[in-house]
Amino acid sequence: MELTLLGTGTPEGLPRPGCPCAACALSVGPRARAATSVLVDGALLLDLTPGAVLAGARAGHSLAAVRQVLLTHPHDGPAVELPPGLPAAGRVPDGRELAVISGHRVRAVPMDAPGTGYEVTGPDGARMLYLPPGGAPAGTSGTSGRRPYDVVLADVLGRPEALARLRASGAVGPATDVVAVHLDHDTPPGAELERRCAAAGARTVPDGTTVAAGEYRPAPEVPRRTLVLGGARSGKSYEAERRLTGYPEVVYVATGGTREGDPEWAARIGLHRERRAASWRTVETCDLVPLLAQEGPALLIDCLALWLTDAMDRVGAWDDAVWADKGAAELRERTAELVAAVRTTRRPVVLVSNEVGSGVVPPTASGRRFRDELGRLNAGVAGECEHVLLVVAGQALTLKQ
Numbered sequence: 001m002e003l004t005l006l007g008t009g010t011p012e013g014l015p016r017p018g019c020p021c022a023a024c025a026l027s028v029g030p031r032a033r034a035a036t037s038v039l040v041d042g043a044l045l046l047d048l049t050p051g052a053v054l055a056g057a058r059a060g061h062s063l064a065a066v067r068q069v070l071l072t073h074p075h076d077g078p079a080v081e082l083p084p085g086l087p088a089a090g091r092v093p094d095g096r097e098l099a100v101i102s103g104h105r106v107r108a109v110p111m112d113a114p115g116t117g118y119e120v121t122g123p124d125g126a127r128m129l130y131l132p133p134g135g136a137p138a139g140t141s142g143t144s145g146r147r148p149y150d151v152v153l154a155d156v157l158g159r160p161e162a163l164a165r166l167r168a169s170g171a172v173g174p175a176t177d178v179v180a181v182h183l184d185h186d187t188p189p190g191a192e193l194e195r196r197c198a199a200a201g202a203r204t205v206p207d208g209t210t211v212a213a214g215e216y217r218p219a220p221e222v223p224r225r226t227l228v229l230g231g232a233r234s235g236k237s238y239e240a241e242r243r244l245t246g247y248p249e250v251v252y253v254a255t256g257g258t259r260e261g262d263p264e265w266a267a268r269i270g271l272h273r274e275r276r277a278a279s280w281r282t283v284e285t286c287d288l289v290p291l292l293a294q295e296g297p298a299l300l301i302d303c304l305a306l307w308l309t310d311a312m313d314r315v316g317a318w319d320d321a322v323w324a325d326k327g328a329a330e331l332r333e334r335t336a337e338l339v340a341a342v343r344t345t346r347r348p349v350v351l352v353s354n355e356v357g358s359g360v361v362p363p364t365a366s367g368r369r370f371r372d373e374l375g376r377l378n379a380g381v382a383g384e385c386e387h388v389l390l391v392v393a394g395q396a397l398t399l400k401q
Helices: 022-026 052-058 160-169 191-199 236-242 263-275 288-293 304-315 320-344 365-384
Strands: 002-007 037-040 044-046 068-070 097-099 105-110 116-121 127-130 151-154 177-180 210-212 225-230 250-254 281-284 298-302 349-354 387-392 395-400
Touching: 002 052, 002 151, 037 052, 044 116, 151 160, 191 395, 225 236, 225 365, 236 298, 236 349, 236 387, 250 288, 288 298, 288 320, 304 320, 304 349, 304 365, 320 365, 349 365
Parallel strands: 044 068, 127 151, 151 177, 225 349, 225 387, 250 281, 250 298, 298 349
Antiparallel strands: 002 037, 002 210, 037 044, 097 105, 105 116, 116 127, 387 395
16 A cells, blocks of 8 residues: 655645744745645545645646545635546545445544544555544544554644554554654754654655555664753753653653642642643652663653752762762762663663753852762763753754764
């Protein structure tokens, strides 16, 4: 089964008409994207968009052999003219199956938002799933006991939890080719777009690309260990969370704990929790070494600076005499154990830490001590991670990949 993506953007396309944003300004030439539309084996057209015939011609395909046109989402813009010779566009009721004269079978998958998803099985037995913009399957019971899809076309960036659900149900497996479609201007095109998709185990393709279902393709490289650095309010925690949104299960390890009588701290913690997916589990602890040693789902550890604060409290590092006597040696032992645990862990893990030392030198010995030890800890952990990011003003800069 061959799938030709006549477009890969949102219904408004990219660049959006009249939009002055930076992403739209960059979405020109090969980075421009028409509204998502998929031609299946030249016989089935999923979503009818303006300029479909011309888009097909640019991709080297004619629409003359199309036997069925199906729509996935309400069309809010001007009426789309039906090209001559094409059958009338329609929609399959949720849960119903349609047999196409070309030999394809189409099952309508109910969504949790307006629209319809389509599972298409080709004459050769290949299977694909196409989800509408902003849509996720309302349930996964229909995929139970069945082999994973060969190809999934979905709004990966807009609804990453849909991909997590499909992975949890087994509908998306290691060999499934996940292609991001319905791409909007929320993510700048180019390297940033590819990086965000790769973090979810997906890829992007230009308009006009033909994807062969079942064709071997190396899976996107998703690093097992990632360190995300950044200053205060840089967006580092948000960046770290976004890198795990496509995972079916995540353990969020909060090292900050609770602070009785501090409403501002409680408000901060509340905002963090609201951002997390409902399927994530939160563990509040600074005992990281056993967690890293255990088998289990992905870990998000936020953050190492608070872990270091706890470790320095435990060894009496704030007292100059204790520090000189035994505190320094004990802290080195604790940090070495943590770095070794990061090195040997088999779990996917994203760690967050503050990047300090670029500004004013702390006026106290204890402040300088913390700055120095955090720098050493960050360097040690970074050395054991395949991927290291520095987040500045919400922009992620790759330091190691």
